[in-house]
Amino acid sequence: MRFITKSVAGAALAVAAGSAAAQSSVTLYGVADAFVQWFNNGGTQSWSMRSGGNSGSMVGLKGSEDLGGGLKTVFTLENGYNINNGTFFADSSAMFYRQAWVGLTHEKYGSLSLGRQYQPTFWSLYPTDPFRANEVLSPLAASSTTFDRNTMATQTGGGRSSNAIVYKSPNLSGFQLWGMYALAASVTQPYPQSTGNMLDIAGTYSGYGLYVGLSYQFQHPGSKNIPGLPAAVNTVSVEHYTGALAYRIGIVNLQFNYTYHKPEDPSAGSVAARLNAAHPFSVAELGATIQATPADAIEIAGFQRLVRGVHDNTWGVQVGADHSISKRTSFYARAGYMKNNGLATTTWPGLTAIGPGEKQTLVGVGVSHRF
Numbered sequence: 001m002r003f004i005t006k007s008v009a010g011a012a013l014a015v016a017a018g019s020a021a022a023q024s025s026v027t028l029y030g031v032a033d034a035f036v037q038w039f040n041n042g043g044t045q046s047w048s049m050r051s052g053g054n055s056g057s058m059v060g061l062k063g064s065e066d067l068g069g070g071l072k073t074v075f076t077l078e079n080g081y082n083i084n085n086g087t088f089f090a091d092s093s094a095m096f097y098r099q100a101w102v103g104l105t106h107e108k109y110g111s112l113s114l115g116r117q118y119q120p121t122f123w124s125l126y127p128t129d130p131f132r133a134n135e136v137l138s139p140l141a142a143s144s145t146t147f148d149r150n151t152m153a154t155q156t157g158g159g160r161s162s163n164a165i166v167y168k169s170p171n172l173s174g175f176q177l178w179g180m181y182a183l184a185a186s187v188t189q190p191y192p193q194s195t196g197n198m199l200d201i202a203g204t205y206s207g208y209g210l211y212v213g214l215s216y217q218f219q220h221p222g223s224k225n226i227p228g229l230p231a232a233v234n235t236v237s238v239e240h241y242t243g244a245l246a247y248r249i250g251i252v253n254l255q256f257n258y259t260y261h262k263p264e265d266p267s268a269g270s271v272a273a274r275l276n277a278a279h280p281f282s283v284a285e286l287g288a289t290i291q292a293t294p295a296d297a298i299e300i301a302g303f304q305r306l307v308r309g310v311h312d313n314t315w316g317v318q319v320g321a322d323h324s325i326s327k328r329t330s331f332y333a334r335a336g337y338m339k340n341n342g343l344a345t346t347t348w349p350g351l352t353a354i355g356p357g358e359k360q361t362l363v364g365v366g367v368s369h370r371f
Helices: 002-022 120-128 139-145
Strands: 024-041 044-051 058-068 071-080 099-106 110-118 160-168 175-182 185-187 193-195 198-207 210-219 238-249 252-263 281-293 296-307 312-324 329-342 359-370
Touching (some): 099 160, 120 198, 120 210, 120 252, 139 281, 139 296, 139 312, 139 329
Antiparallel strands (some): 024 058, 024 359, 058 071, 099 110, 175 198, 198 210, 238 252, 252 281, 281 296, 329 359
16 A cells, blocks of 8 residues: 555656646636627617627637747637627527637747638738727728628638647748638527638738738638528639738838639529629728827728629728727727628628618727736
8 A cells, every 4th residue: 555655656756847847837817898889770760788899708718838949839719708798799509609719839840730720811800900800890890791682692701710720930030920720610690601611821020110911812612691591602712812911100000801702603503693692892991000109009900802704892981099008908999980881781780771772871989907
């Protein structure tokens, strides 16, 4: 019995010593963000409280373990939530809607990770949106992820992919390469849909005040269950071409991005073909971020969503102001206007246009705290 006791104690000490040498760490972090919104939806006005207008409300865990020789194990688990009512953000069935991945990273060779992750196209585009691709109040997110009758079968990137394998190169004198292949996935919220396998590659350069991002994404077919339709719409294969550019001059960061979504023709007799629902479309955004003072930033953007082959387009403007009262807390304001033309129904994420061709106006004031 004494021999067994000593053996167990020795094993415990060995494990403890190994853990200490590995230098592992886990960090808890997050954002609490709420705002009050006034919304004019084609002449119908409303007031509401919402979450995540400046940065999505979230709680996350990230960690790493040093394996030696420049190699580390890394992971991230990140949940999105609505602070105004305590519910999960976007998908109540997904505990870690925003990110859930594990991988290896090496200081010389880059990183390889598996799980639900941001797409390379997102990272190439992100630095050129004055509103940081926010999922609630960014006009770029509204223009890129919305769909109407003409684009029901034309897939959009969405920013994140489940079942994804992502490689990220080290930074080489300002150049960085990304590559992703994601296997098919399905969700039930906000409406049931499936996505096919996806390839996404991107390259970026940052230096001397200049930023350039280029990416290509190919999505295999999937399906969407659209409310009001008797059958699911089979989405078609879609290619996405993205270019992004930014240049900093003093306190002003000039920003531009353009994405063209090119679908394949739907098969004859399909729901997509009968509805004429697979048109190509483009999204363009031109703006600037002005760091007026160390505590004050001003954002401005003009944007256009243009569907090819039909009368379906949206243009708009949005301005914002952020004021930091500490390193972790800031107040912010947003004001935006969208003009839908023809059959367009574009509006901000989480909202629904009252009808085709209607104008949308939104004003929001909120507070954001990082922890």
